[in-house]
Amino acid sequence: MQLKPFINMTVHWADKFADKLLERGxxxxxxxxxxxxxxxHVGNASDVIRGDAIRKVLEEKGVKVKFIWIADDSDPFRKxxxxxxxxxxYLGYPVRDIPDPYGCHENFVxxxxxxxxxxLKEFGVEPRAYSGTELYRKGILYDEIKMAIKKRKEIREILNKFRKLPLNENYIPWIPICSECGKISTTRVTGWDGEDTVFYKCAGVDPASSIIKSSCAVSEDIRKALVFGCRNEGESKISEGRGKLPWRVEWAARWKHFGVTCEPLGKEHASAGGSFWTAKEICKDVFRFEPPIPVMYEFFTLNGEKISSSKxxxxxxxxxxxxxxxxxxxxxxxxxxxxxxxxxLSAIPNLVDEYD
Incomplete structure (x- = not known):
């Protein structure tokens, strides 16, 4: 790998991961x-830039590589x-359905x-980009969704290994968007017709930043952060993609659909009980696909503090x-x-000197 800063290193981490991948084909x-x-922000870009480094090594070895990036834009807006x-x-809405606060684009995303x-292109990094929402609404993940719901018992058993409060026997891995109020964080599945329709009630209470029981007395500031369901009872057609899989199931479904063999990820996903280990089991035991090789990394801070959009x-x-x-x-x-x-930021000149 032709990386100027590492010409004196015997083996760079990207080469090591490339060698592991070559063992798989x-x-x-x-x-x-x-x-x-x-x-x-730059922290969000770290897995893309590092993934691109591995892509370069593999392509230099004559390996065919598909490099993709997915916007997780079907998640609920919580902060x-x-x-x-x-x-x-718009708290509680899928982020894809939030308007652009500046009015210059079609939506927030x-x-x-x-x-x-x-x-990223200015950094020489050009992955094939996908919208997580479009994976659902265009039916791209439809087969994986149907498989997940049919194998909900196996998924529930895997998820319960990592939960303090176990999921009940009626668990169905689908989170509908309410057809009445548009929220996704407050819907609770009540049934499934065995085919394409999931039944739900928009009755939940979703705290945007902390878990608070709805029966507790709360201050006005805290109440403003709570997202309440509209009490609508409705149906969600899986084929229409107006909803999403829970994250750990979704991650495994994406690996299966795209045939993912490698993914960089922050260390919190790989901690004990973290989402990577759950998704890995679901991928292997439910979707019958070999999970990808993880490339774990630590986070960056900015001027000594956590990088935070909300702050x-x-x-x-x-x-x-x-x-x-x-x-x-x-x-x-x-x-x-x-x-x-x-x-x-005050030490960037020193970093430039180190690079030179």
Whole structure:
């Protein structure tokens, strides 16, 4: 791999993962993804840039690689990014269905995804981009959804291994979007007709940032953060894609559908009981597909603090391009994966010197 900063290293981590993948064959799919619940920042880009490093190594070895990126835009909107208080009424909605607060794009997701992908291109990173919502609404994951619901008992048993409060015997792995109020975080499945229709009630209470029982006395500030269901009882047609699989099931379904063999992921997904281990079991035992090789990494901080869209402590790829060359950030990300690193803006000149 022709990476200037590592010419004196015997083997770079990207080469090691490429060698592991070669043991599985010479056709590979590297999946990356980003939650679009706020402003995509350099931390969100880390798995994409690192996944691209592995892609380069494999292609240099003559291996056919499909490199994809999925916007997790079907997730519920649970935290309001700083400066976007006007979006409070959309708490609980799928993020894809939220309007652009600035009015320059079709919706909230497009407002952030378009510049994110454009900036990645400036870094020489060009994955095939997918919308998680479109995977459902265009029926792309339909077969995997049907399989998940038919094998709901096996999925429930796997999920319960990692839960303190077990799922009940009526569990169905589908989260409908309410046809009345448009929320996804407050619907509760009540039944399935054995074919294409799931029945639900929009009766839940979804705390946007913390778990609070609806029977508790709460302050006005806390109540403003709660998302209440509209009490509608309805039907959700799986074939119409107006809903989603729970995350751990969805992840496994995507691996199966795309034939994913490798995925970079933050260490919280791979901690004890983390979503990777659950999805891995579901992928192997339910979808009968060999799970991908994980590339685990530590998080970045910004000026010593956690990067957070809701708190406004972010630096985007576009921000970085205004102050420094893209290769310097890639060099920063190409260092040891499992070491937490701080992006200290005042120390960027030192990083440039190290790169040079």
């Amino acid at each position: 010479r056709k590979h799919v590297i999946e990356t993804g980003t939650s679009i619940s706020g402003i995509p 309001i990014p700083r400066g976007m208080e006007s979006l409070r009424e 497009d407002h952030f995804v378009e510049p994110f992908l454009s900036d 406004g402590n972010v630096i985007t790829l576009g921000d970085w391009l205004q102050i420094c060359e893209p290769e310097v950030l890639k060099f920063f990300m190409y260092k040891r994966l499992m070491k937490q690193r701080d992006i200290n």
